[in-house]
Amino acid sequence: MVYLKDELENSPEMDKPPKKKFKTDKDNFRYGNYRNYYFKRFGAESKTDIRLEIMQYHSEYFKDKQILDIGCNSGLVTINFAKLLQPKSVLAIDIDANLIDMARKNLQKEKANFNLPEEQLAALNRIIFRKANYILTDRTLIEHERPQYEAILCLSVTKWIHLNFGDDGIKFLFKRIYKQLHQNGVLILEPQPFSGYKKRSKLNAEILENYKAIKLKPEQFEAYLLSDEIGFSESWCMTDSEILEQSNLPKGFHRPLQVFVKR
């Protein structure tokens, strides 16, 4: 399996040498909302995402369950997730309306495939794509949040939320996820390491400021999620190191999928 490098090293705008202090023209992509993310990630041939392969080993968390996918980009992982894991429903959101448009189109295309097995088509019909910023402007609204999902996917999104909304934003993310999960529900988290933050910190002044103020580093997420402030009871790593080794995934993608269980 060949993966091209993703936003860490090889996003389109990185080809040109930076001239200005802030790449204001790149402000459009300040959320990691790249248009050709999956092309970069998988290359031209579409391949099964290794994360989906891993999740398939634990399908009991997803089959017939209600799922939220935070930061779904153009929806390709979401679509394959639904096909392979047969959830009861998937609400997939992204902060970028254009990406949601693309995701909907991708879904239409996928549904138009005549060779699609019946139950996969049915699963696709249970996906909803919606534009939404998970980090609400009015933070007090969190008090109305009620359990409604059995699994929440938050894959390669924390860096962007962290840079754009700071420690406060990351804490809000975790609190909201916890409140939205049913008892025995799981958060599937794929956090990006802190080492990759720096490169993105100069996107604009606000992000730079947020970056400098970060105290809660990704390495501390696990402890924080298990602390009383959030309340998860258990965590474990879904990614089998053997699988990772076998895949030709570049080092930058050796990010584990962590599972957090709400009891």
Place this chain on the structure above:
Amino acid sequence: MHPRNIYKNPPDFNKLRIEYPEFAAKVHIDVDGKIKLNFNDQESVRVLTQCCLMKDFDLKVELPIDKLIPTLPLRLNYILWIEDLLNHCSIKENVFGIDIGTGASCIYSLLLIKMHTQWKMFALEIDKENLKYANKNINYNQFDEKIVLINQEGSNKIFENLFKHDSNHKTFCVCNPPFFSSKNELVLGSENRTGKRKRPRSSYKESSTETVFTEGGELEFVKKIFNESLELKEKVEIYSSMFGCKKNLLNFITVLKHHDIKNFTTTEFVQGKTFRWAIAWSFNRNLLNFEDHTSKKKFEKKPNVLTHTIDDEFETTHSKILNLLSNLKINLKLINKNEKDKYFKYELEALENTWTNQRRKRRAGNKLDESSTFHESASASQEENIVMGFEIYKSNLKSSVNLKIFYLRGTMSRDCVNQILQYIKNNLK
């Protein structure tokens, strides 16, 4: 919605949730942080209504959960229309109102007194429980001097007890009549008589029979008011009632005409997709010109164009729709066409409501029971019609077809336009 109705814009859920913890306990937020309320949940609707009454009118009202929860925008529409009529008749002082069937909420009387502290209201009610709550609500708001509650228990008449209690002239009456003639009508008929979204059937379980069921439904009840008005005449200057079903209103108008009563006026209340009607009549010669009052209003209404897009080929969609319309016995007149650009404009005319019956038949599993046959015969004797404009054209961007449909004229309600479009949408799939 009446231009003076403060609920032209929906209530600010965010302000309500911050001010009222009981409301905050009911709201949900969607993934994007929009505040939502489940309108199918009676308890949520009840809390919303109570909080709005508190916030917008400074009224403390207790609403028992098993009774009709009044829809404020709709109640206000009626009240504002009555204000308009009184204005039109230059009635300003010594206003005495009658609220027939005030309910547990005592809603019309409370609102009217709040808005016109100089007025006096007589609130009539027959149901023991309702009387108890209405009395409480009057007390809570210290309106004991302003609102007189009249117990109708055991009375066959509407106005008898009232005039026994106080024989003076009254200015007007308002009435939201008990509506369902039978359980069948409840199931098959007007879905959302409360003005809210569809009410879960279970919420009627506890409802006392008096509240929602009445012999002969709303039409019989208003006829009773009318018959008594024939004797009382100018003892009440303006008689009025609401109707939840246009057919009943039309039937009632025939009754008025039969008695050669020309001094009446009607109106339509629209709140979202909910339609209600009201009529007022009078025996006072000074109050003539009612008709002018409404006809002016009617012309002010802008045509409400409904649109829909279908992702399909033009020719097939076009012919499918023409088929559907002919199934519904809707007459088509081609007004305009441009084959090259794939644009067609028609005038549609329906002489009977075939689409709701279709819906009912489907819901009732094709079984026609007594109440719906009654409705059909009633409609056949009635000279109903509706004329609509209809445009169908190919979208020049995508391979899709655009539809436009709008009300032009006729006696049937405007919501028929929406129903027909819905019918087309459902049957194209």
